[in-house]
Every structure is written in C-alpha cells, then in structure tokens.
Amino acid sequence: MFQSPAARPSIFRRLLLALVLASLPGLSLAELRIGVTVGNLDNYIAYLVRAMQDRAKQVEGGATLQVEDSASDVVRQLGHVENFIAQKVDVLIVNPADTAATRKITQRATAAGIPLVYLNSRPEVESFPAGVVFVGTDERAIGQLQMEYLAKQMGGKGHLAILLGRLAHDDTRKRTAGVKDVLAKYPDIKVVEEQSGDWQREKGLDLMNNWLLGGREIDAVAANNDEMGIGAAMALQRAGRRDIPVGGIDGTPDGLAAIARKQLAVTVLRDPVAMGNGAVDAAVKLAQHQALQGDLWIPVHLVTPDNYQQFQRQ
Incomplete structure (x- = not known):
C-alpha cells in the first residue's frame, strides 16, 4: 500500500536536515575547495604541489585542490585567481609568477572575502591585510x-x-x-x-x-x-x-x-613537504576563520656531504 511522506518521517527528516545543513554557511557537507595557482610547475614546485595534494588527503572532512600552472605569465595567473573566485572556492593558494605583481591578486581575493595563502615566494609588500598569509622561507x-x-x-x-x-x-x-x-x-x-x-x-x-x-x-x-x-x-x-x-x-x-x-x-x-603541509594547514585554519596573518616561516637546514643522509626521504 502507498505511504505518504508523513508515514515515513525518519527518511524525509534526515534528507531535509542534510539539505538545510548544506545550505548554512560554515556547515557545508562538501569538501573544502582550495584553488591553487603556481608561477611555474618546474622541479621544485612540482614537489610542493605533490606535498599539498598528500596533505589535502589528511584534512578532516576532506579537501580538494584544483591546481593551475601560470607558466610564468602574470596575466594568466590573475585569470586563474578570478576563475577560482567565480567558482566560489573556499581558499586560494598562490605561488606568485612575479612577486612584484601580486597587488591585484590580493585585492581580488580580499574583495571577494576569500582567504589567501601566498606560497614559497613572498610578495614584495611590507605587510598583508587580514586573511592573507605567506608560507615560506627566509x-x-x-x-x-x-x-x-x-x-x-x-x-x-x-x-x-x-x-x-x-x-x-x-x-x-x-x-x-x-x-x-x-x-x-x-x-x-x-x-x-x-x-x-x-x-x-x-x-x-x-x-x-x-x-x-x-x-x-x-x-x-x-x-x-x-x-x-x-x-x-x-x-x-x-x-x-x-x-x-x-x-x-x-x-x-x-x-x-x-x-x-x-x-x-x-x-x-627548503623542505617542500613541510612547506606544502604548512600551506594547506594555513588554508584550513583560514577557512575555519582562525586568526592567522603575516609570515609563517619554514625552518631551513644546511646540507653537506657529512649530513645529507639524514635529510633523504625514503
């Protein structure tokens, strides 16, 4: 015999609750969406991207990275940022194509209310606005x-x-x-x-x-x-x-x-794993509205013939 929705309250209430939660800010059931644009996907940056992808798999609740390569083109990189903003990503991670040409990236991100993590190469600015950080080395x-x-x-x-x-x-x-x-x-x-x-x-x-x-x-x-x-x-x-x-x-x-x-x-x-982990961790904290601003420095190590083995990864 046909049952009305009222006769099956548990199923419909669960579905309704899921839809309501998904529509509320900060309570989305979707994975954290991170838009990543790199200056040039060369040898070192490839290691960084791999580290970020590995770290994203460990994020509680899940995180997805969409990675774009600007091929050292400032205009292309700004286009990546604008596309990510149009897609309403949760956080941006930017490895600058040109450290002297990041002003528009910062402006676009802050105007859209999207947190921004600069990675590996520090923009040529004295300080960052709220919601913008740098992860890298001195x-x-x-x-x-x-x-x-x-x-x-x-x-x-x-x-x-x-x-x-x-x-x-x-x-x-x-x-x-x-x-x-x-x-x-x-x-x-x-x-x-x-x-x-x-x-x-x-x-x-x-x-x-x-x-x-x-x-x-x-x-x-x-x-x-x-x-x-x-x-x-x-x-x-x-x-x-x-x-x-x-x-x-x-x-x-x-x-x-x-x-x-x-x-x-x-x-x-300049440990790419530590730096990649640091960038994703910063992105997660910013998405959670945790107080984070300024420079987040990654330690460096002098590597010589006497100690290189301790830094080699299996």
Whole structure:
C-alpha cells in the first residue's frame, strides 16, 4: 500500500536536515575547495604541489585542490585567481609568477572575502591585510648559509661565479643579496661571473661550458637553486674539474642525490613537504576563520656531504 511522506518521517527528516545543513554557511557537507595557482610547475614546485595534494588527503572532512600552472605569465595567473573566485572556492593558494605583481591578486581575493595563502615566494609588500598569509622561507638567510660554507671551502679567497635564478623573481634578488652579505666579509673572494640560468639545469650547464671555453678562472660556484648547480657541476665534471665546489639551494631529492654523487658540495634544504603541509594547514585554519596573518616561516637546514643522509626521504 502507498505511504505518504508523513508515514515515513525518519527518511524525509534526515534528507531535509542534510539539505538545510548544506545550505548554512560554515556547515557545508562538501569538501573544502582550495584553488591553487603556481608561477611555474618546474622541479621544485612540482614537489610542493605533490606535498599539498598528500596533505589535502589528511584534512578532516576532506579537501580538494584544483591546481593551475601560470607558466610564468602574470596575466594568466590573475585569470586563474578570478576563475577560482567565480567558482566560489573556499581558499586560494598562490605561488606568485612575479612577486612584484601580486597587488591585484590580493585585492581580488580580499574583495571577494576569500582567504589567501601566498606560497614559497613572498610578495614584495611590507605587510598583508587580514586573511592573507605567506608560507615560506627566509631567502636572504639561505643565501648567507650557502656562501658561508662555500667561503670556507675556498679558504676565504679565490674567484666565484654566481648562477642567478629568473631575473624578475624576488627570490633571485634575496638569495644573491645573502651571498653578497657574506662576500663583504671576504674581500679576497672576487665575483668573476654573475649570469641568469633561469632556474634551469640545462642553462646552468650551458653557462658553465661557456665560461670554461672562455678560459674563465673559477674556484667555486654559488647557484640560486639546485637545478642550475647540478647543470654547472655536470659541465665541470665533463671538463675534469671535480675540484671546484658548487653550492645549490632547495634540497630537492635531485639536489641531495647530487651531494651523494659528489656533484654538489652543499645545498640548503627548503623542505617542500613541510612547506606544502604548512600551506594547506594555513588554508584550513583560514577557512575555519582562525586568526592567522603575516609570515609563517619554514625552518631551513644546511646540507653537506657529512649530513645529507639524514635529510633523504625514503
């Protein structure tokens, strides 16, 4: 016999309650939706994205990440942000394509009332408005750590080549400034080359080949990241110059493996897992309206042939 809805109260009440809860702010049954746009999905950023995806699986209630690659295009990245806002995501995570071009991103996010986490590369601003944070590392201090180690390897004198990252990138400027902070204490170390390898292994290799072919005297190399450092070290090894210490930055798995192979003499670990976890954790807290603002610094570690094994992940 047909039963009216009134005769089946438990089923319909449960359905009605679920619909009501789903419509209330802060009580949605859906997973947390996080829109992610990265400056360039290169080697290190790929590790960061993987770490964020793994962390999202651990979020209570669930979280989904929609990841977009701006391919170093500021306009494209702003378009990603605007699309995420139109989709009404819960939180934005942005790895800036250009640290000097984040003003519109911050404006759009705050106007829409969507929390914003900047990741890995700090925007060139003194402070952030409420609901906006940065998760990353102190790049100038990292450059100082790298160069202090190399200066000791050089015995405080000699000829240094600096492999710069992307010139428009603020991390390039900060890391190099850290290197030069240390050089100010070592007047007998002279910078003989300072060119951009655009963060890429192949360009680091090409630049070093050119310097060697040109007869440039080089006693050590300070690279703004592991990839360029590995490229330079490959060129040096092919030329039979294993005596020249090369420093990298990031502490990627490839960078740590390069230390094990005696290609890199040193790197500075910017743990992508810790940073990716920190970004997702910050996004969750902001979505829950917890008080969070400013810079959330991730610790760094100097990695050398003496200690690299403790930083290798299984």
